[in-house]
Amino acid sequence: MSDAATHSSPNTTRAVxxxxxxxxxxxxxxxxxxxxxxxVLPGEIFVIMGPSGSGKSVLLRxxxxxxxxxxxxxxxxxxxxxxxxxxDKYRLAMVFQSGALLNSLxxxxxxGLYLTEHQLKPPQEIARIVTEKLExxxxxxxDDKFPSELSGGMKKRVAIARAxxxxxxxILYDEPxxxxxxxxxxxxxxxxxxxxxxxxxxxxxVSHDRxxxxxxxxxxxxxxxxxxxxxxxxxxxxxxxxxxVQKFLNTNFNFHHxxx
Amino acid sequence: MFQNLGEMLLLFTRTLGSLxxxxxxxxxxxDQFFEIGNASLFMVCVLSFFIGGVIALLTGPVLxxxxxxxxxxxxxxxxxxxxxxxxxxxxxxxxxIGSSMAAEIGSMRVYxxxxxxxxxxxxxxxxxxxxxxxxxxxxxxxxVIFSILVxxxxxxxxxxLNNKIGVDFRSFFANLRDTVRISDVANGLFKSFVFALxxxxxxxxxxxxxxxxxxxxxxxxxxxxxxxxxxxxxxxYFLTRLLL
Ligand SMILES: Nc1ncnc2c1ncn2[C@@H]1O[C@H](COP(=O)(O)OP(=O)(O)O)[C@@H](O)[C@H]1O
Ligand SMILES: [Mg+2]
Numbered sequence: 239m240s241d242a243a244t245h246s247s248p249n250t251t252r253a254v255x256x257x258x259x260x261x262x263x264x265x266x267x268x269x270x271x272x273x274x275x276x277x278v279l280p281g282e283i284f285v286i287m288g289p290s291g292s293g294k295s296v297l298l299r300x301x302x303x304x305x306x307x308x309x310x311x312x313x314x315x316x317x318x319x320x321x322x323x324x325x326d327k328y329r330l331a332m333v334f335q336s337g338a339l340l341n342s343l344x345x346x347x348x349x350g351l352y353l354t355e356h357q358l359k360p361p362q363e364i365a366r367i368v369t370e371k372l373e374x375x376x377x378x379x380x381d382d383k384f385p386s387e388l389s390g391g392m393k394k395r396v397a398i399a400r401a402x403x404x405x406x407x408x409i410l411y412d413e414p415x416x417x418x419x420x421x422x423x424x425x426x427x428x429x430x431x432x433x434x435x436x437x438x439x440x441x442x443x444v445s446h447d448r449x450x451x452x453x454x455x456x457x458x459x460x461x462x463x464x465x466x467x468x469x470x471x472x473x474x475x476x477x478x479x480x481x482x483v484q485k486f487l488n489t490n491f492n493f494h495h496x497x498x
Numbered sequence: 499m500f501q502n503l504g505e506m507l508l509l510f511t512r513t514l515g516s517l518x519x520x521x522x523x524x525x526x527x528x529d530q531f532f533e534i535g536n537a538s539l540f541m542v543c544v545l546s547f548f549i550g551g552v553i554a555l556l557t558g559p560v561l562x563x564x565x566x567x568x569x570x571x572x573x574x575x576x577x578x579x580x581x582x583x584x585x586x587x588x589x590x591x592x593x594x595i596g597s598s599m600a601a602e603i604g605s606m607r608v609y610x611x612x613x614x615x616x617x618x619x620x621x622x623x624x625x626x627x628x629x630x631x632x633x634x635x636x637x638x639x640x641x642v643i644f645s646i647l648v649x650x651x652x653x654x655x656x657x658x659l660n661n662k663i664g665v666d667f668r669s670f671f672a673n674l675r676d677t678v679r680i681s682d683v684a685n686g687l688f689k690s691f692v693f694a695l696x697x698x699x700x701x702x703x704x705x706x707x708x709x710x711x712x713x714x715x716x717x718x719x720x721x722x723x724x725x726x727x728x729x730x731x732x733x734x735y736f737l738t739r740l741l742l
Binding site for chain 2 (some may be wrong): 339
C-alpha cells in the first residue's frame with residue numbers, strides 16, 4: 239500500500255541509508271561507544287553482532303535520534319538525524335528490545351498508533367491494516383488484548399507489526415529474535431528478509447543469534463566494547479582472522495567442560 | 499526543586515504552543531477529564547463538607563460570645579470560597595491526580611514507551627502533556643465550584659444543628675449572600691486554575707524526568723506530590739496578596 243496521498247514528495251518510496259561518522263558516547267564517564275564509523279547502504283540488511291554490553295542498543299538508539307552523540311554524527315540519507323524536520327521527511331521505525339508497547343493501549347491500538355496519531359487513514363482502513371499486520375507476525379485475533387496479557391515474545395512480534403505499519407524506509411531492530419522460540423524466530427527472520435522484497439526498506443538488525451544473522455544479512459558488522467572490529471559480507475566476516483571475531487563466531491556451548 | 503523551574507516553564511510554554519492541536523487530541527482530554535472527576539468527586543464532597551463544618555464549629559461560639567453570631571454565614575462563605583476550597587482541593591488533586599500523572603508518565607519513560615513514541619514521530623508533549631494539562635486546568639476549577647457549594651452546606655448544617663451556635667439555614671445563607679460577592683468566588687476559582695497548572699506541569703515534568711527503573715517511578719511520584727504542595731502553598735500567599 240502506498241501513502242501517496244499523505245506523503246507526496248518522491249523520496250518517500252525509496253529506502254534510505256544511514257552513515258555513522260566518528261560516533262562517541264559515554265554515560266557517567268564510562269565510554270560506551272569509542273569512535274564508530276559505519277555506512278549502511280540503502281536497501282540492504284545490515285546486521286550488527288556483538289556480545290551483551292558491547293553497545294549495540296546504544297548505537298541503534300543513536301541511529302534514530304534517541305541519544306545525542308558526545309562526538310561524531312549520524313546521517314540519514316545524508317542529513318543529520320538531529321535536524322528537526324528529518325523525522326517528518328522520512329518514515330523511520332524501531333523495534334525495541336523489550337517491545338516498548340504502550341501498556342495503556344490494546345494490541346490493536348498499539349499497532350495502529352502511527353496511523354491514528356498522524357491521521358493518515360480512516361478508522362476502518364486502519365483496522366484492516368492492523369489485522370493484516372498482526373496476522374503477518376502470527377498474532378491473529380489478539381487485537382483487543384492488552385500488552386500485559388502477552389508473553390515477551392508476543393510483545394516483540396506486536397512491536398514488529400507496529401513498525402511494519404509505518405511502511406518504513408529505514409527500520410532498526412534491536413534483537414528481534416531473542417526471547418522467541420526457534421520456530422517464531424525463523425518466521426520473524428524470514429519476515430525481515432522478505433520485507434526487502436515487498437517494500438523499499440533498509441534494515442539494521444542487532445542480533446547475537448549467529449544463525450539468524452548469517453541467514454539474512456547482506457553485510458555484517460561485529461562490535462566489541464564500543465569498537466567495530468569487523469565489517470563485511472557474511473563470507474568476509476566468517477573469514478576475518480581477528481581473534482575476537484573468531485571467538486565470537488565460533489564459541490559453542492561445551493557441557494563437558496566441568497568433567498575435565 | 500528550583501533549578502527545575504526553568505525546565506518546567508519551558509515545558510509549560512511548549513504545551514501552550516501545542517494548544518492548536520487540542521481538537522485532534524480531544525478524546526484523550528475527555529478520558530483524562532473523566533478520570534479526574536471519577537477519582538476525586540466523592541473525596542471532594544466529603545472533604546469539603548467537613549471543612550465547612552469545622553470552620554462553623556470553631557468560629558460559631560466565638561461569634562456568639564461577641565454577639566455577632568449572624569455574621570457566621572459570611573465568614574464561612576468567604577473562608578471557603580477564597581481560601582479553603584481552592585487550596586485544599588488543589589492539594590487533594592496533587593495527591594490524587596498529580597501522583598498518577600507522574601507515575602504514568604514515569605513508567606512510560608522507564609519502559610521506553612516515550613522513546614517508542616518519539617521513533618513514531620509522535621511528540622510526547624502533544625500526546626501526553628497537553629491532554630493532561632488541559633483537563634486538569636478545566637477540571638480543578640469545576641471541582642472547586644462543587645467544593646464551595648458543599649462546604650457552604652456543611653457550614654450551614656453545623657451552624658444550624660450545633661446548640662452552641664444555633665443559626666438557622668435561612669439566616670446563614672442570607673448573611674452569606676450579603677457578604678460574599680461574585681468576585682470572591684471568581685478569585686478562588688482563579689487561584690485554583692493557577693494551582694491546576696502547577697500540579698499539571700510539575701507532575702508531568704517530574705514524570706518525564708524519571709530515571710532508573712521502578713524505584714525511580716516511586717521517587718518521581720513522591721517528588722511530584724511534595725513539590726506540588728510546596729509550590730501551591732507558597733504561590734497561595736503571593737496570589738492572595740496580588741488579588742487582595
Ligand atoms: N542510559 C544509560 N545510562 C548509563 N549507562 C548506559 C545507558 N545505556 C546503556 N548504558 C551502558 O552502555 C553499555 C552498553 O549497553 P547496550 O548498548 O545496551 O549493550 P548491548 O550491546 O547489550 O545492547 C552497558 O554497559 C550499559 O550499562
Ligand atoms: Mg541491547
